[in-house]
Amino acid sequence: MTTPSRLPDPYGQGGGANLADILERVLDKGVVIAGDIRINLLDIELLTIKLRLVVASVDKAKEMGIDWWESDPALSSRARRDELARENAELRERLARLEELEPRRAQEESP
DSSP states (O other), X not given: OOOOOOOOOGGGTTSSOOHHHHHHHHHHHOEEEEEEEEEEETTEEEEEEXXXXXXXXXXXXXXXXOOGGGGOTTTOHHHHHHHHHHHHHHHHHHHHHHHXXXXXXXXHHOO
16 A cells, blocks of 8 residues: 655645745735845955845835835935926026126126
């Protein structure tokens, strides 16, 4: 009599967590992966690279105080509008200063 082998089912089909469950759990809780790379030559440190990776949902990231994408004009239309409004105000101020200087120059140049 032969007994069937007890090999694990591929891709967790036997009641284990599937990929969607794992991803949901990771995004809900968040995962931090940290590491440092150091390159030394004869006990002289030439290069240090610090790597930090945070994997989390947007809500979890905001809960942790991470929201840099909201102020990046390349990623946020609101940040892009704010940057354009600031640049516009700066240009209007420069133009006003130049227009103030122009009448003075005209008066100085007249005989």
